[in-house]
Amino acid sequence: MIELLEIFVFGTAMGGIFALLASGFSLIFGVSRILNFAHGVCFSISAYLVIYFIKEFSVDIFSASILGIFFAVLVGFFVYALTKYIRHNVVMVIIVTLAFALLVEQFLLLSFGNRGLTMPPFVEGIQVIYENLRIAKVRLLAIAIAIATLLALEFFISRTIIGKRINAVSQDIEAAKLLGINVEKVLIATFLISSALAGIAGILYAQIFNIYPAMILRVLIYAFAVVILGGLGSFRGSVVASFIIGYIFVATMKTLGAQWSEFVMLITIVAILAVRPTGLFGVKE
């Protein structure tokens, strides 16, 4: 019972982190049909920079986090600029974003080394919930931050003008243009928001696990599992799928060991594609 509760709490934390990561990936895909293989760069760069700022300039963790997210947004804008003129060419977009991701990975490898790095936590200590049920406070905080951010995003997309425009462009780009929506501006906004979300996800992830350069691509496995399960381009689908993937991830880790999680993700993806290729909430293209 205690085990199950632990898996539930830890899985919710991981699900929240995956949701922040994957919803950005899904938003960019929805608006522009770009498969952004550089999404993991925003994730990793913010975590690495936070660690770097704390170590080198002894900045406190909260200001460091804001700086880290700011740089993630800059990277997002850079990826937007890189793909601006080749957006219609699916092959080239994949190649450019993948090459950029590997370039940054090499850069991190050369400047920080191949070891895993840890980030000092926002809050120390363990919360005793009930006798034997003890949970690191960081994980509870990760859940709170992730859910608050997701709620804010939901509010942003469904209530604000920019959010409604993002929604309109991802539903039908031609119709959106006819209504006088500046698609380019919407796309920039989407890239910036998605990168910020990935940056937050990276920092929360680094609070729980070590972070190492290969994360840049490895983390995409989970993002892909989420978007395939939730349906490509569906925001709510991604959020629901994230929590399912989070529970699968933690359950795998606790029972088989962390090195099996990639295998289990692949099996999950293959199973979804075999049974229900459009995902839980996807629409037929």
Place this chain on the structure above:
Amino acid sequence: MKAIIPLAFLLAILPMFVPSAYLYLIGLALLFAVLVASWDLMVGYTGQVNLGHTTFVGLGAYTAAILQLPARIGAAFDVHPIVAVILAGVLSAFFGLAIGLLTLRLKGYYFSLVTAILPLVFMQKVFVWRGVFGGEEGFSIPSEKILVATTLEKYYVAAIFAIISLGVIYAILRSKIGLRFKAVRDSEELAEALGIDTTKYKILAFVLSSFFAGVAGAIFVNYRMTVAPDLYDVPLMLLIILSAVIGGLGTLWGPFLMGIIVYLAKNWWLTAFRFGIVNEEIILYAILIAVAILMPRGVYNEVKEKLRRFAKS
């Protein structure tokens, strides 16, 4: 097809002029060029972006290594290296068939997404069963279990394999099957309207390309006498993509020749550029991004176009 004969002749007499240390590298470059050409068969000719070509390279490599050294899995049987190499290709092809059946029947981006994560997942098996696959170090195969021993023989094995592969791929692309691949790439709707089973031809191209990747991986193992997870890894994948894109997708010759040049550049000419936070990989990735943005149709096509325009004026 005519150009293959002089190429074969050139490769046959090359050992007379080149010292054996460079010959060793050139042989590896030829094997790599086969990977690029077989990737182009799938991506350049049917238009489906396969990001997991190295899955099949690694699968072939480890299959051949285990078959030639069955003691790793505690079995005792003797497989001739040539049989091991061919079986490696067949297993890769079967695996390609399974993945293709699952993902290529779906329209859109699923194929790219799934193939993108395959190498990452398969590399993990090396770490899970460290005892069998040897972890990140891999394991080496004793020279008496290897296909051929000397550098010269290895070079000729690589050269013959490269020539045969190029010839076979060329013949496939020239046949009716090749025309259907191109029809699928240029307009899937139109191809379907003409009665072409597009899914079938996509899967066929994928299986063929996986077969060549698997055999090439197995020969890589026999060439280097070790097997290591770098054959699965994403940098190798991007190097393949880089060569094919600069060479010009869908031209076969472009990717093949550019594969040789890029491999030699990375492992020979560019190794001088290692200082601070720059190494040869960073330079290659930067070149790739620049080429993809400035010449999205590939250097081969853009240069050909320029020459044609120049000849007209």
